[in-house]
Amino acid sequence: MSNLERAPLETECGGPASAVAGQAGELLTGREVVLGGTRGMRVTRTLPNRDVRMVGAWCFLDHYGPERTAMRVPAHPHTGLQTVSWLVEGEVLHRDCLGSEQVIRPGQLNLMTAGRAISHSEESPEGRDLHGVQLWVALPAAHRTTEPAFEHHPALPSLTGPGFTAKVLMGELGGVVSPARVHSPLTGAEITLREGACATVPLRPDFEHAVLSLSGTVNACGNDLAPGPLLYLGTGRSELTLRAGQDARVLLLGGEPFEERIVMWWNFVGGDHDEIVRFRREWMTGEAFGVVPGPLGTRLPAPDLPGVPLKPRIRHR
Incomplete structure (x- = not known):
């Protein structure tokens, strides 16, 4: 999914001080973004957030639906x-x-590795309910210019325990490893719980973690969580306790704190502002990114860049 904002902010993320040292329980309120004009699809964007830019290498999270759109x-x-x-x-x-x-x-799971440059389009049928998430994982510098690639995984492994099933999308959880290719230590899993369940999910204490409710209300490590905000848990936890008063579905994200500085703008991740300027120029001039076939293959114009490089936004705590 594209970031269709016409005035996207340039955000500096990552770095040694980017994760909370120790456990947290911070609810991060998302902001509503309309994709494709005033009548477009609405999403709730909780990453990057004013208070937390990344969770491990996870740098972008849009939650949309359920909605007929x-x-x-x-x-x-x-x-x-x-x-x-x-x-x-x-x-x-x-x-x-x-x-x-x-x-x-x-x-x-659809997983697209952009690497040095890729382009794509997305569409869903008219008149159907749609509910899901779009996430981005930042690539470390050693892999940032890797060759682009696409993977489709029709089935994924699950970790099961009393009261829960966790489908492992990316990385590893409790010894269960996803077949999806990753470039840094992380985890991504969808956890389903039945009404009345009390589940304990194993975590890596060296990872920082966050939880998003996709449906239903749960209590996560003592914090009530309904669809909307992202619950940031920090580092140092060896388990996640979930209590469900109703059938519920949550998304668990985690990863080793991302030690590198990156700059995000529009649909690009780069090492600095000058690199972002180059990516935009190459997209607008057709120098890179190839051609996407199909009825939505016409290139989406890039927004205007700010007149001067923006200063990094301070991480608020």
């Missing part, structure tokens, strides 16, 4: 990241400049 995102570029598409309801058709054409449905 249609996703129509024209061809747009990405660099320096992986896009992770996960659905709870509905279906989305992905096309990219590599020739990939793949429908994703609930329980399946």
